[in-house]
Structures are given as C-alpha cells and as structure tokens.
Amino acid sequence: MSFYQRQGEIPGKKHLTFYQEGQSKLYREELMSSKGFSGVYSTLYHANPPTRVKEIRPMSHSPAEVWEEAPFEYFHFITGEKRIEGAQHLARIEYLTNSDLTISTAKPTENSDHFYKNAGAHELIFVHHGSGACLSQFGSLDIVEGDYLVLPKGTIYQLQFEDPERVKLLVVESQSPFEIPGKYRNEFGQMLEHAPYSERDFKTPVLHGVFTDYNDYQLDVKKGERFHSYLLDHHPFDVVGWDGYHFPFTFNINDYAPIVGKIHQPPPVHSVFSTPRFVICNFVPRLLDFHPDSIPAPYFHSNVDCDEVLYYVSGNFTSRKGITEGSITLHPMGIPHGPQPGKTEASLGKEKTDEVAVMIDTFAPLKLTRHVQSTMVEDYYRSWLE
Numbered sequence: 001m002s003f004y005q006r007q008g009e010i011p012g013k014k015h016l017t018f019y020q021e022g023q024s025k026l027y028r029e030e031l032m033s034s035k036g037f038s039g040v041y042s043t044l045y046h047a048n049p050p051t052r053v054k055e056i057r058p059m060s061h062s063p064a065e066v067w068e069e070a071p072f073e074y075f076h077f078i079t080g081e082k083r084i085e086g087a088q089h090l091a092r093i094e095y096l097t098n099s100d101l102t103i104s105t106a107k108p109t110e111n112s113d114h115f116y117k118n119a120g121a122h123e124l125i126f127v128h129h130g131s132g133a134c135l136s137q138f139g140s141l142d143i144v145e146g147d148y149l150v151l152p153k154g155t156i157y158q159l160q161f162e163d164p165e166r167v168k169l170l171v172v173e174s175q176s177p178f179e180i181p182g183k184y185r186n187e188f189g190q191m192l193e194h195a196p197y198s199e200r201d202f203k204t205p206v207l208h209g210v211f212t213d214y215n216d217y218q219l220d221v222k223k224g225e226r227f228h229s230y231l232l233d234h235h236p237f238d239v240v241g242w243d244g245y246h247f248p249f250t251f252n253i254n255d256y257a258p259i260v261g262k263i264h265q266p267p268p269v270h271s272v273f274s275t276p277r278f279v280i281c282n283f284v285p286r287l288l289d290f291h292p293d294s295i296p297a298p299y300f301h302s303n304v305d306c307d308e309v310l311y312y313v314s315g316n317f318t319s320r321k322g323i324t325e326g327s328i329t330l331h332p333m334g335i336p337h338g339p340q341p342g343k344t345e346a347s348l349g350k351e352k353t354d355e356v357a358v359m360i361d362t363f364a365p366l367k368l369t370r371h372v373q374s375t376m377v378e379d380y381y382r383s384w385l386e
C-alpha cells in the first residue's frame, strides 16, 4: 500500500527493548518486508516469537488438473455451479493459472476456526456475495458485498462470514503484490486528484486487543499448490502493535468513480490494481459516451500479448449475450474479440450502463484447468456467427 498505518502500541524507535506490561519479558519484533529489505514493509510486535510451532504436518489437498489439450479458442464458463466443501481457503475451485497468478472462485460451506496463511502468494478476494469480517494479526476489517479484500503474502487471517452458505468469492493469487497503478499516484505515492478513488476509500485493519492465551491453534499454510498444518501453542494474533505500509485492506467496487468520455474509453481507464505481470480493471455503472454519433459498445480488438479474463458480477453486459452472474469469459491473446452480433447496434443512443464486472488482463498466457472443461458453454466461439 502507498500510505503509512499504525495500530496498537509500538515503541518510539525500532530495534530497542520493548517490555510486556508489568513483566521482564520482551515483545518480539518481526519485520514483514517485500523485495528483501527494499520494498514496502511493516514491523509487528508479538507477545511470542512468531517462529514458535509445535508440529508441522502436510495436509491432503489435490490441486486442479491442468487441461493440457485445451483448444485455442474463446471460452465462456459458468462458475458457481460447482462447490468444494470447507472454509474459503480450502473451497477454492481453480480455473485459470500460470506462473504469475491463479484465478479461482469459492462458495465455502463453513467458517473455520483454523487460521490461514498464504506463504507463497499475495491474495485478492473479491466478495461477490456475503458479508462478515476478516480477522488478522493486523486487526479486523469488516467485509461487505463488492469489497476487494487485499491480503499481502504472509498475512495470517481468518474470514468469518455471517452466512457462509450465501458466500461467493472470486480469488486471485499473485506472485507479485497488488498495487495502486502508478498513473494514479504522485512521486510521493499519494493518490492524484484525477484518480477514480482516493485514500479515503480504503478500509484498513483495526487492532482490538492482543491475544496472549496458550492453547492449541491450527494454522493452515499454503505454499504453491501444497498445504501444511502448523500446530501452534499460542494464539497467532498476539500482536500488541504494528506500523508500516504492508497490511491488508479493503476497497469496495461501488466506491470506484468511473472516468467517462465523449467517445469510447478503452479498458485501462477502468484499472483498479496493477502488478508487474497482470492488471485488474473493473466495469461499474456509468454514463456512456456523449458524442451524438458515438458507439458505446467496444470495438473489435486483438490484444497480441494479453489474455483477457472477465468475471461478470451483475447487470446487463453491453457487448455480450448469454452471460449470467458468475460467468467468466476468456479471450486469449493473438485472436480478435469484440461485441457479439446485434450488440453494436443495440448500444447506439444508450446513455448509461448498469454492468458490473471484474477484468484481469495477464501478460503471459493462462493455462485452463479441467474445471473450465466441465463448466464451459459449448460452441461459445461460434457465437459471433449471425
């Protein structure tokens, strides 16, 4: 994140003694940093050494099988038909993946008292349906529908939903951190006036207290495609205070103030998060182009070096037919795509759109899993025939 946060109690200077209240015991300082010691970081103060663990055991988990012989064509598949039992981190159905990111959806069946850490990837969870709280060692965050919950790699957290059966999540796991695009920030990192959102739109964790009890706690740790169960002898939220730039936060898609134009604006005006290897844009309700002869529907385009993934949230999508809530389309690099028959004409004279969708443009080709094969709409590639 591009701004500084501070919660709880921290000493006046780093790397000096900081004693637990009324005790001769020191708090244990932990630096959570990125890019070695050169990226953003936070410093956390724990009641216990964060390295304390009683037992480590591998967990049984089967990653989705890659559909190696997938044809090179356009895809439309429906997420949400399938369900894997369990809490959100174990209920993820992986659809698309490459060495930079993995895109999944999840309809968890329960809240879990296990804690979870992704030790190998940064996570972005888009809350399509559901509400509750994200509890973490940085504090707690309320989560509501439409939130992007961004969790830096290494965050220990637990999602507690009010009604887990209603929850639907889109999850992106990324090797590199989710950042606010540079075009929206000044040289000091502050958000610029022309950005479609500002620092006030980000919700950051609030630390409500420190957990210092000694009981057995289960931490599920994900690294790559494997899970391990770490049995701790103390509560993992034993942080009395922290400060820095590395922390989870939420941003709600409804707080995105879209930029509109006299003629059609390309997807980069809708960008919301960026990484070195892919970008995330969102389409939200907005006024359409106001030139009297404008064509609001997008034009045909060939992105020669970008796979384009669209997750449809709600509304009537301007350029596409047969889309339902939770549909994903994949228009791969190297072949053109664009509006389906009749959609260009239907868009003429339209003044606004109510579409909500999340787009992920990747700079390396995505591999499809067997879950795409089993949920795809047959013959989608023929849908441009009149």
Ligand SMILES: [Fe+2]
Residues within 6 Å of the ligand: 301, 308, 331, 337
């Ligand atoms: Fe496109």
